[in-house]
Amino acid sequence: MADHDPKDETRERIPAMQSLLENPFLLLFIGVAMPTVFYIIWGIMEVVTIPLAQ
């Protein structure tokens, strides 16, 4: 623990990935956007583009 003195830590910047994981609303956004784009929107496009029967 010697190299992890809490007083030193307070000065160190929080890494980007940790900041991401500490931002609930950003996570909420990407957690909703991912499946909306890849599952729902892409899926709806699949259904819409099914051709008409002859």
Next chain:
Amino acid sequence: MTSYLPPAQRIWWKVPVGRQEIVWIAIALVWCLIMFFMMPYWHVYGKQNLSTEAYKTTPAQFGPKVQAMIDQYTVRHETEQQIPVVAPPAGSDIYMLGRLWQWWPILELEKGKTYRLHLSSMDWQHGFSLQPVNINMQVVPGYEMVLNITPDVAGEYGVVCNEYCGIGHHTMLGRIYVKE
């Protein structure tokens, strides 16, 4: 006692990860990639892939196509309900429709020949479950699925409906014969 307390370090992202976890993550990732690439691999080298050919249709469009095949190729009738048994030529387009509560008509196919099977529903959703082979597909009203099937064992097969379609669901049973 820390899973429900804040992490011991303010900057926990930089705490080194133990070797055990790294080894396990590496092994698990390799396995995940193998499973992922099995699916495209099977599209190229496997023989059981579901066709993605489908068309939007209506009962009024699909019904007459089924009837045309029945009119042309019926070889006999079975059961008290006089269900037509249709034996279309090898390689042709064949049709089966699902409706409350029937798979219609009975098909008679030749072993080892490939057919273009058209499936649709006239009313609600149904499930095409070929038994005892155990091939299962969703049959959706308004959509006509077209797939190439090659029956490779002769015999008498049941077509169970395995999507719940109301009170008579359990009586919805069709048949496919495969001749030598």
Next chain:
Amino acid sequence: MGNFRLCPDSGLFFDKNAESLMKVNAVAAAVSLLVAGLLALGVALTRWPAVHLLPADQFYMYLTAHGVDALLFWIIFFEIAVLYFASSTLLRCRLAAPRWAWLGFALMVIGAITTNVAIFQGNSSVMMTSYVPMQAAPSFYLGLILFAVGALIGCFVFFGTLVIAKNENTYEGSIPLVTFGAMTAAIIAVFTIASGAIILVPTYLWSIGYIAHIDPSMYRIIWWAMGHSSQQINVVAHVSIWYLVGGLLLGARPMSEKVSRFAFLLYILFLQLASAHHILVDPGISAEWKIFNTSYAMYLAVLASLIHGLTVPGSMEVAQREKGYNRGMFEWLRKAPWGNPTFSSVAISIVIFGFIGGITGVVMGTEQINLIIHNTIYVPAHFHATVAVGTTLTFMGLTYLLIPVLFRRQMILPTLAKWQPYLFGAGMTILILFMMGAGTLGVSRRHWDMDFTGAALSFEYSGMAYTMMGIAGIGAVLAVIAGGAFLLITVGSLLVGKKLDASAGLLQSFGVPLAPEAYNAEPEILPMAAAVEEHGSAGFEAPGTFILAMLLLVSFVVYYFINWKYLSSVWPLS
């Protein structure tokens, strides 16, 4: 003043509002479980071919209600309680917007009752999935919409509480891992509920005649964004509870905060894509869409589950070894508190969820393999392993813990409680394994009669399929008995268990706070965990767990390729 009380047994601080809401949600969950369990008995005794108890119309009615009560109401009521616990209690923070939280709860109760009434009136036996164009009574959809809105309010109360805790500095550093897991569940819940609204609102309008047509394929895609994701909420919630119970009972701490939180991030990003598992044999959907979505984008959410599969038991092993259970590979496991129902529930849940639920889920969610599994009774076998053992048994285990801590009652019938998780696990495992077998033999799910009585044609399943369905029925009966024992113990404890504190009487079991003098604590800022030694050891800290994890992986690989082999034997299709 004082809105907090300190639980002398657990050291947890409870906010008065949050405490009452947790209690009422837990009680509503238990009522839903009771209904779901009774219905399960009817369903199981009908599918047991030799018994074939109910007539067809009642069977489908029971099955619809069983699905809705067990998969939605029981679980989501409980999860709302978990969200309030993970935010307010674990962060020592007042609950955000308690009036909104009560409104949400009221909507959920009204919704759950409305949908149940619609089903039991008999005109809404449409199964939980309610695939269009089969139509239920409008109140069936309306109830689900109300319930969903209420649950959404609960999610935002959770997020609001996170914000308050941060602004008011009720904790040092980052939120605890368990709270982070609960947040992951809440994020998935928001997507789930939004999808439900997108599809159920038009379907409701269709049922009352405002909309002429709902496209059945589109319905399937969007409905499953709700139907499957709702079960992913469960996965995340019960994994979080595994971490919680490891910490509370064994003093386990995460092997690595970074690894566990990163695994939750993978859930946030990819878990919900698996809604595609239900669309794999639908007409006209491209293979690219199916492969990308069904594999959670290259199985990255499966990777997350495999990580938790190592780190949850691994953290328990490390904690046990520190206590001196250090001999050999498995002394830590042998000396675990197997007589504590909370621990045994979680342990059984981890094993069955991993070895059966997880593996079957990935196998049947493989694009082509789904052809030989879709809509067979293998599917309910899978989700009983994930939801009934994985989630439900975990929630049961947590409830045993909460009776003294939250409700301040001593648990009655401790010996029965000791055996209950084993009986439930055993009954469910029998049910699951034999339904898997019957499904492999082609037996259909959601089907009243495997004899096809009254059909024009005939088809006979093999004798083995009948035997398996019979044994599955026995397993189901055992599980229902164990479920009854759980409710007897918990409800009995709330009613007649010895009171542990100054009490507001019997009503405290149903949401009324304890006597006012209990709320005399002002929580201090939630401290960071005591820093023990640095992790990141070069050796294997939890070798026993690693062996178990490798066993899981080997079973997974073998079973996966067995199914490809089986697929290769059926009629060629293209």
